[in-house]
Amino acid sequence: MEELRELVRPYRLHLDFLRPENALLRYPWEDEAAMPPADPPKPAPVKGEGLARGFLCKRTRAKPKPASGSRANSKAKKVSNWDLPPQRFEFVEEKQIQVGDWRGVEQSGHVQKPKAAEACHFYRLPALVPSVQSISKYLLQNPDLFSTELDSVDKTPTFEFYPFRDGEWIDQGMRHLLEEILDRVMVYVRLRYDGRCAASDILVRRYLPGERRSHGVHFDGHALVTAVLGLTDPETYQGGLYVQPGPDVTSRTYFRLEPGDLLVHSFDLQHGVHVWEGARYSIVFWIKDSAQAVRDRSTPWYRRLEEQGDADVLFNLAQNFEHGLFGEPVDLAKALELYELSAGKGHHFAQNNLGLIYRRLHESSGEEQLLRKSVHWLKAAAEAGFAMAQKNLALAYANGQGLRRDDAQAVVWMRKAAEQLEVEAAYMMGEMYRRGCGVSSQEGVMWYLRSAEAGFPKAQYTVGMLYLEGSGLSQDLGKAETWLKLAAKQGNPEAKNNVATLHAQRGEVAEASQIWEELAKSGEPNAQCNLGMAYLRGAGRPEDPDLAAEWLRKAAQQGHQMALQALATL
Numbered sequence: 365m366e367e368l369r370e371l372v373r374p375y376r377l378h379l380d381f382l383r384p385e386n387a388l389l390r391y392p393w394e395d396e397a398a399m400p401p402a403d404p405p406k407p408a409p410v411k412g413e414g415l416a417r418g419f420l421c422k423r424t425r426a427k428p429k430p431a432s433g434s435r436a437n438s439k440a441k442k443v444s445n446w447d448l449p450p451q452r453f454e455f456v457e458e459k460q461i462q463v464g465d466w467r468g469v470e471q472s473g474h475v476q477k478p479k480a481a482e483a484c485h486f487y488r489l490p491a492l493v494p495s496v497q498s499i500s501k502y503l504l505q506n507p508d509l510f511s512t513e514l515d516s517v518d519k520t521p522t523f524e525f526y527p528f529r530d531g532e533w534i535d536q537g538m539r540h541l542l543e544e545i546l547d548r549v550m551v552y553v554r555l556r557y558d559g560r561c562a563a564s565d566i567l568v569r570r571y572l573p574g575e576r577r578s579h580g581v582h583f584d585g586h587a588l589v590t591a592v593l594g595l596t597d598p599e600t601y602q603g604g605l606y607v608q609p610g611p612d613v614t615s616r617t618y619f620r621l622e623p624g625d626l627l628v629h630s631f632d633l634q635h636g637v638h639v640w641e642g643a644r645y646s647i648v649f650w651i652k653d654s655a656q657a658v659r660d661r662s663t664p665w666y667r668r669l670e671e672q673g674d675a676d677v678l679f680n681l682a683q684n685f686e687h688g689l690f691g692e693p694v695d696l697a698k699a700l701e702l703y704e705l706s707a708g709k710g711h712h713f714a715q716n717n718l719g720l721i722y723r724r725l726h727e728s729s730g731e732e733q734l735l736r737k738s739v740h741w742l743k744a745a746a747e748a749g750f751a752m753a754q755k756n757l758a759l760a761y762a763n764g765q766g767l768r769r770d771d772a773q774a775v776v777w778m779r780k781a782a783e784q785l786e787v788e789a790a791y792m793m794g795e796m797y798r799r800g801c802g803v804s805s806q807e808g809v810m811w812y813l814r815s816a817e818a819g820f821p822k823a824q825y826t827v828g829m830l831y832l833e834g835s836g837l838s839q840d841l842g843k844a845e846t847w848l849k850l851a852a853k854q855g856n857p858e859a860k861n862n863v864a865t866l867h868a869q870r871g872e873v874a875e876a877s878q879i880w881e882e883l884a885k886s887g888e889p890n891a892q893c894n895l896g897m898a899y900l901r902g903a904g905r906p907e908d909p910d911l912a913a914e915w916l917r918k919a920a921q922q923g924h925q926m927a928l929q930a931l932a933t934l
């Protein structure tokens with residue numbers, strides 16, 4: 365055994381964070397009696413991963429923790445949104461309805477649109493489906509149906525599964541279980557919205573501990589109507605589907621959905637999902653205004669409604685023109701015109717998008733006035749309280765894009781976004797600590813933990829590394845491995861590499877090489893180097909100098925220093 369350890373020792377160096385140049389600060393804040401060193405070591409700059417390219421904060425020293433009893437400590441502490449229980453939406457109106465052969469109750473609710481006279485209406489049909497047990501059983505028995513592919517926006521796995529797509533059944537097992545339910549949903553939707561409505565997609569989502577458990581606030585712009593079927597007992601989890609009519613989290617309320625309850629809303633409902641505790645499953649039905657729209661994958665209702673000037677319609681249509689979606693051509697001039705109209709009506713999503721588009725246009729043209737417009741709109745949305753814009757404004761301050769570079773302001777705005785239960789912003793607060801932007805170590809680690817607990821893979825990886833190193837958290841190899849495994853399960857390549865490394869350090873070289881091989885084939889340089897070493901030393905792989913050289917070369921071509929050194933000794 366000792367011999368194997370000896371063989372795999374170099375792998376330890378491949379743990380990214382353990383390389384001297386990436387070493388984390390160590391502050392003994394866990395020990396109440398101890399104070400941080402008077403002159404703490406400067407944090408090492410870390411390359412741009414995680415934040416926008418070019419992000420590099422000035423190095424600042426972490427401030428010593430105030431001694432207990434000091435003024436700072438005795439100030440009444442504001443309760444964080446992260447510690448408040450989710451607030452529930454209460455339906456007050458209800459009436460008896462008949463949907464085909466189903467008689468039941470329709471509950472109506474609405475929220476006022478910000479800065480507009482209109483309200484957005486939605487409905488809950490309690491117990492539309494008498495039992496969802498067989499569906500839940502099917503989903504539990506087939507966990508692999510859920511995709512671990514990465515979301516195009518935030519690059520984390522989605523854990524979603526489409527049994528029905530573009531008007532066609534894909535999964536016959538689910539067809540058997542859902543066909544009658546879909547019929548019932550459609551009878552209701554046609555009565556309530558438009559007699560020609562047709563189902564476009566059905567999506568099953570899961571939100572499990574350790575996995576992604578939040579979808580930021582958004583519109584379902586591709587569907588005229590969305591219906592969400594509850595599958596999980598709401599007593600067993602906290603949070604869930606929420607409506608957020610205003611720009612900020614304080615306007616957010618959560619829908620209680622018993623298994624079998626249906627919640628129905630239109631394209632202009634600002635909503636999202638955040639699950640604090642427990643596990644939740646849901647089924648989402650996306651419905652268009654005609655069978656033709658399903659066939660064409662189009663959203664014709666926006667063109668029909670455009671003239672009425674609703675800010676949500678203008679925003680959704682602008683997105684279609686910006687990206688050439690749903691049958692519209694890419695037309696940036698038209699997109700800008702619509703975004704401007706929507707932003708002028710106070711639409712914070714439109715304002716945020718304008719901020720980003722104007723910055724892109726500035727980058728390609730060099731026109732200063734475009735950058736001023738970008739900052740104007742980002743600030744408008746951020747000051748209104750919109751977390752996405754606050755995050756973008758923070759990065760603009762950190763990178764000096766259109767604003768004088770200002771780390772303190774970057775932290776202020778990122779903290780505001782993170783306080784709104786934004787898992788990526790929370791992770792970035794941790795990064796800001798690690799990059800020496802003036803976030804205390806205590807606060808930085810707290811944000812990493814919040815983000816990790818909410819399922820954000822990069823934060824899970826980082827928390828794993830903090831436990832491994834005993835940096836900021838007391839060293840705990842068990843917890844380290846648990847967090848690294850969670851991040852690895854969500855596809856984080858560095859975490860997979862380090863889980864393999866931990867196996868290797870215990871002498872479990874077969875398991876280690878297996879993981880490295882998979883990862884190396886996907887192009888991860890640390891794993892390529894480690895696999896090369898495994899072939900070189902015959903650890904977990906037959907000794908094979910040719911294969912060793914091949915993998916080491918692949919890693920070296922990506923600039924991997926260890927691989928370069930190892931190659932030089934061959």
Ligand SMILES: O=C(O)CCC(=O)C(=O)O
Nearest residue numbers: 569592605636637646648
């Ligand atoms: O899971 C849910 O309840 C809804 C998810 C959602 O909003 C979406 O998929 O667009």
Ligand SMILES: [Fe+2]
Nearest residue numbers: 582583584635
């Ligand atoms: Fe949605």
